[in-house]
Amino acid sequence: MSTFNIAIAGLGTVGTGVIRLLQSNADFIIARTGRRIIVKAVSARDKKKKRDCDMTGCDWFDDPRQLAQLPGVDAVVELIGGAEGIAREVALSALKSGKNFVTANKALLAAHGAELARLAESTKIQLSFEASVAGGIPIIKGIREAMAANRINSVRGILNGTCNYILTRMQAGKLSFNDALQEAQRHGYAEADPAADIDGHDTARKVAILAALAFGAEPDFASVEVEGIRNIAPLDLHFADELQHRIKLLGVARLTEAGLEQYVGPCLVPQTSPLAGVDGALNAVQVKGDFSGDLFFEGQGAGAEPTASAVVADLIDLARGHFSPAFGIPAAQLKKLKAVKAGSGQMACWYMRLQVVDKPGVVADISAILRDEAISIESLLQHGRSQTESVPVVITTHAASAEVMRRAIGKMARLPTIIGQPCLLQIEN
Amino acid sequence: MSTFNIAIAGLGTVGTGVIRLLQSNADFIIARTGRRIIVKAVSARDKKKKRDCDMTGCDWFDDPRQLAQLPGVDAVVELIGGAEGIAREVALSALKSGKNFVTANKALLAAHGAELARLAESTKIQLSFEASVAGGIPIIKGIREAMAANRINSVRGILNGTCNYILTRMQAGKLSFNDALQEAQRHGYAEADPAADIDGHDTARKVAILAALAFGAEPDFASVEVEGIRNIAPLDLHFADELQHRIKLLGVARLTEAGLEQYVGPCLVPQTSPLAGVDGALNAVQVKGDFSGDLFFEGQGAGAEPTASAVVADLIDLARGHFSPAFGIPAAQLKKLKAVKAGSGQMACWYMRLQVVDKPGVVADISAILRDEAISIESLLQHGRSQTESVPVVITTHAASAEVMRRAIGKMARLPTIIGQPCLLQIEN
Helix, strand or coil, X not given: CEEEEEEEECCCXXXXXXXXXXXXXXXXXXXXXXXXXXXXXXXXXXXXCCCCCCCCCCEEXXXXXXXXXXXXXXXXXXXXXXXCHHHHHHHHHHHHCCCEEEECCHHHHHHHHHHHHHHHHHCCCCEECHHHCCCCCCHHHHHHHHCCXXXXXXXXXXXXXXXXXXXXXXXXXXXXXXXXHHHHHHCCCCCCCCHHHHCCHHHHHHHHHHHHHHHCECCCHHHCEECCCCCCCHHHHHHHHHCCEEEEEEEEEEEECCEEEEEEEEEEEECCCHHHHCCCCEEEEEEEECCCEEEEEEEECCCHHHHHHHHHHHHHHHHCCCCCCXXXXXXXXXXXXXXXXXXXXXXXXXXXXEEEECCCCHHHHHHHXXXXXXXXXXXXXXXXXXXXXXXXXXXXXCCECHHHHHHHHHHHHCCCCEEEEEXXXXXXX | CEEEEEEEEXXXXXXXXXXXXXXXXXXXXXXXXXEEEEEEEEECCCCCCCCCCCCCCCEEECCHHHHHHCCXXXXXEXXXXXXXXXXXXXXXXXXXXXXXXXXXXXXXXXXXXXXXXXXXXXXXXXXXXXXXXXXXXXXXXXXXXXXXXXXXXXXXXXXXXXXXXXXXXXXXXXXXXXXXXXXXXXXXXXXXXXXXXXXXXXXXXXXXXXHHXXXXXXXXXXXXXXXXXXXXXXXXXXXXXXXXXXXXXXXXXXXXXXXXXXXXXXXXXXXXXXXXXXCCCEEEEEEEECCCEEEEEEEECCCHHHHXXXXXXXXXXXXXXXXXXCCCCCHHHCECCCECCCCXXXXXXXXXXXXXXXXXXXXXXXXXXXXHCCCCEEEEEECXXXXXXXXXXXXXXXXXXXXXXXXXXXXXXXXXXXXXXXXXXXXXX
8 A cells, every 4th residue: 555654843732633643543544545644753842751642653853854854755744833933944844845745833824825835836746734724624625625616705704712712701601801811721722821812813824824815815914903802891792792793803804896804803793693603612714705605614723633633634635646726826826915904895884882971961972973974873772870980882883984983983082971992893794 | 728628418507507607707717727617518408598608619419418428528517417317327428438527416426326436436537526415515525525534423414405494484484384385485495396305305315425425335315214394383493492492404424333324304403503503595514523523514505606616616626636536435445334223323312292182181191101111301391271272292301212202202192182293303412
């Protein structure tokens, strides 16, 4: 039987998961590819660390850059992480040596995807990265192959399990943001330093990769507008519920006549949207094709096993001899799309929450500002009254541009009856 | 530029949709494959019929069997339908002539899938059928490629838009089955003769195809247990709602130690399941892999455009030179799995509705039967009282085998206080 030999750089949870999967499901994989996938070599920082997998027969290398030079290795699998440094060096050395390169590294792809795709094309080998976005969900293959007949208009998704877990717990358990974050950390859904997740940067990398694939463009991570979930209050989740919506951290990429919009931010989605039902640490992606219509994919977005499933799916494609351009079209044809502000091409509806002193005339002041900016009110919610304390007022609007909304919010923040910073969230229908 | 030449047999809504797609998105397809997909020849019953597509440059053939003989044709696309007759002849002649064969024909695949796969393998060409299950949802590719690293334990889905539309309207619009069916017919979601859809046979074909792919087996349509939705009353939908469930016509394939279970029937699914939120004519499929975990796919399961998107995705794979075994593994290795009754391998929980005469002792009689069969009650609902009329009683149970449940229901039906036939539905958690 012919073999397909790989070398793995990085033996954290995903790396050991890949080895366990290849052993545990070896019989299936042989049946499905006609080949045996063999881990010939591995590299990691600490040779002595105890790992939950059997590495009998794998050669050990202290320097992962050596893996690309090994004769008889068909693909290098990089599971180190990081846009620069060692991961990038492994990628460059593998691609330059004509080794297929499989990675779960979203930072690397978002920052250097176009360069790596060009390099892969020049040596006629494959750059695969199914595991870099949404863990076990086959969204890369979904866009690159399953939807290849379509003009894609937008891609949006819940791409960070940490944020989705926190928002779900804030909603269901009525927890504060900090309590929900601590619970997520206790359960292993959030890192000790959670900034990359909760501030939206992790999602932004995935948006850049999905946009590149969907629109045949170079990944443009620098242009993604990013807002995290730190400012979401339990109050907002409850008002959203009253409005038959859920608040989700969405990553959105949309191509309009104005240009490419890419943004990450907490948004209201209608409870009837499949995105609204995605709870806990799950991920989901919705892609709009001109012929397929909306396609929705949901599954586990992280974890050793789901991510290993995606990495090995890439390896099986290689073992079957499937080659596709990394971002769906030849690297030389990848466009540099004009980045535009979110909301430039298509106006959105908005949710805003203001904390107001409960005095006569406050709502009149707020509505006068909206009238002056020609913003049309869809609904206004105010519950409870208090002579001494402030009360929240929630307004949802009909379609308005982000610019106009921000100007209106700025004016409101200067009213003496408004306390603190208003909360402004887009409604993603 | 190299071309990829196809011939299309059958120019109904899907056939003309494929031609429109290939024209409308020709630029994308060239970028994504490096080739131009050209419709060289077509065949359909009526040459004079007005069709919503431009067929300039396509040669016309009255007999679709001629298409397989045309020199220079790389793939024959069959969109005629039906397990036997002309569609099968076109398939056989294409595969025997070494032409790749792309089809949307679920009946053909469910009945003759293994034979066609063997033939395709013998001439080293591809048999593709993404469009045969769930329209625009890439579930064939999802199982055959994206989940290829996994041992798959179960596949289940909402695979018939007609039934799902009817159940959705019965629920949301409080319509009777007949009114909902007529509405579906008026909106084009149901055929004039709706039997194949509402009696579950359409779903059963798709279950047989998905089971074959998921478990590496020959399609075994004859063993699928089938129950349709004619006996679902609006009452059941409302009780299900009270129990925080929805009723959906599910197609389920499950591989247990006992063997292969395949069934189609109306089931209760928890409102927290993504399947519960699939409304209207949408389709959805949930696949359980041992490493990926549950993956959920949702989209449009029918219609010219989504189905064309799936057909052309298959063509793009061919144009890119991707080949995969039709059912995921070589045809000679496809297993003949032992078919077992649904519920043999894993006991289910159940919903039953009984129409009872409202007299003292009725519930005691019913519960005695359940006790004697060792069936444990999870909940019992009875609303309203009436001295003259009958009232519905709904019972949900803890896990019990199908056999035991059917025996208990049989005993209940013989009680003089039970009117009509009890309704028994599985709860799919």
